[in-house]
């Protein structure tokens with residue numbers, strides 16, 4: 001892990017020869033012009049990741065990222081984790097920037113690694129996502145998934161149920177910004193009913209029901225880490241099928257007892 005190589009400045013983070021402008025877009029008159037990545041993250045979340053990865057020593061040969069924005073996060077995860085293979089998916093109708101393309105070729109040549117992006121691809125399209133996993137990971141299982149895409153419940157659960165069976169036991173599935181429902185400055189930006197903290201709660205319920213599907217859920221303010229259990233899962237995996245909830249019989253209420261008494265009197 002290369003977190004100690006991150007050099008933080010006001011509007012950017014630098015790692016080696018590569019500059020990442022911080023925020024949703026780079027500032028006008030950025031001194032590097034287009035010679036930088038745009039990274040829609042801040043120091044706080046990367047400090048949380050640093051803490052997580054310093055405690056949890058995870059294998060990271062094969063990495064899948066959902067939600068690339070400008071490609072900066074894909075490049076950053078590569079620089080930090082140095083996987084053998086990293087694949088990114090985003091539903092934006094765009095292409096890799098020239099800076100990203102040059103960085104990618106340099107890294108693939110120097111390291112013999114594999115870096116590939118799929119634009120125009122939705123996390124909520126199980127067939128497309130499954131084809132990418134089967135074709136691009138060479139039948140090797142995935143070690144880490146970063147989901148920083150829609151943050152909507154309906155599409156986040158689809159990609160989770162599609163991808164989770166392809167993780168090996170001990171591999172991790174990370175859901176970024178899972179807590180937006182509880183952030184008063186952000187909640188209005190998302191549609192009602194699409195909160196993903198509900199999904200994290202379902203994951204916790206599953207871990208408590210059957211630990212061979214989800215073996216742990218670690219929750220941080222900026223992301224949740226779901227660890228894959230050992231049970232083999234198939235393409236029809238549905239999280240809800242792996243949650244046990246008891247069914248209680250209804251209470252013998254006063255109204256019910258009265259009704260029964262009246263019925264007995266009539267009979």
Ligand SMILES: C[S@@+](CC[C@H](N)C(=O)[O-])C[C@H]1O[C@@H](n2cnc3c(N)ncnc32)[C@H](O)[C@@H]1O
Pocket residue numbers: 038039040041066067068069070071072073089090091092121122123124148149150151155
């Ligand atoms: C918060 S941005 C990602 C930021 C990026 N990971 C970074 O740190 O710089 C969310 C991204 O998810 C993408 N996205 C939204 N819905 C998606 C979907 N259904 N499938 C794939 N990507 C999606 C958006 O186009 C956007 O690029």
